[in-house]
Amino acid sequence: MDGSEKLPLLMIGKSSNPRCFKNVKSKPVEYQANKKAWMTGEIFKNWLLKIDKIFCKQNRKVMLFIDNCTAHNYILIMGNLEVLFFPPNMTSVVQPMDQGIIKNFKHHYRTLLVLNLLQDGGKIDILQANRMSKNAWEQVTSETIANCFRKAGFLSGNSENVGDEEIQQTITINVWDDVRQGVNINFDDYINMDDDLEEQECIEPPIPTSIQARMHINELRRFIENKEEVSDELFEALNKIERFTTNADINSKTQTKINTFFK
Numbered sequence: 001m002d003g004s005e006k007l008p009l010l011m012i013g014k015s016s017n018p019r020c021f022k023n024v025k026s027k028p029v030e031y032q033a034n035k036k037a038w039m040t041g042e043i044f045k046n047w048l049l050k051i052d053k054i055f056c057k058q059n060r061k062v063m064l065f066i067d068n069c070t071a072h073n074y075i076l077i078m079g080n081l082e083v084l085f086f087p088p089n090m091t092s093v094v095q096p097m098d099q100g101i102i103k104n105f106k107h108h109y110r111t112l113l114v115l116n117l118l119q120d121g122g123k124i125d126i127l128q129a130n131r132m133s134k135n136a137w138e139q140v141t142s143e144t145i146a147n148c149f150r151k152a153g154f155l156s157g158n159s160e161n162v163g164d165e166e167i168q169q170t171i172t173i174n175v176w177d178d179v180r181q182g183v184n185i186n187f188d189d190y191i192n193m194d195d196d197l198e199e200q201e202c203i204e205p206p207i208p209t210s211i212q213a214r215m216h217i218n219e220l221r222r223f224i225e226n227k228e229e230v231s232d233e234l235f236e237a238l239n240k241i242e243r244f245t246t247n248a249d250i251n252s253k254t255q256t257k258i259n260t261f262f263k
Helices: 041-058 101-120 126-139 141-150 173-183 189-191 210-225 234-250
Strands: 010-013 028-033 062-066 081-085
Touching: 010 041, 010 126, 041 081, 081 126, 101 126, 101 141, 210 234
Parallel strands: 010 028, 062 081
Antiparallel strands: none
């Protein structure tokens, strides 16, 4: 509730095996599916067990507050995770997520949608939505989360404004004008553009080779080095990705054993 730690997202869609996930072995966000793309009791139960397993390994006792919707009606007795329900009809008042966290997340996600419009003409699939969801969740700050918990009464002190004023507009009117002129899309289309992701499956390009990946990393490095006041964390992140690419390339090459020559 102080915003120092955020649980990973869970995405729910309609398709159990989207085509865009064909070559994806590590999704940015966990993905589950049912016919209506809704949370179900079974999905929620399995999610709770995974979270409890994490806290058990960390030897941490955690209390999780949730609303009493129908999908939350089957709660297991777990080792390190205890679940408590909000009072009926009080979710909008005491649920921190409803005090601005969800709104802030959606703002960042919609910003990424606009950028997608500028770059790719508005075609997105579930994998791209998966990536953008993780990106948007990472941009929700610890200050926003702490303020929302404070507004809901979990923390003492005056709650800061966590409404529209807290959300910084990163897409300007001029950029939106460029979007409308460039891809001929109106505002309603933009708002609803990810409502039917199941029918908007896009053809993913071939997976880059390790050599191609390192070339792209070098291009990113050149781009960043051309900018002023770049943080060390960004350079460190590039180096970390480069090491990962190199190690993945090494690990993919199986070492030949001498007994393979005598079959």
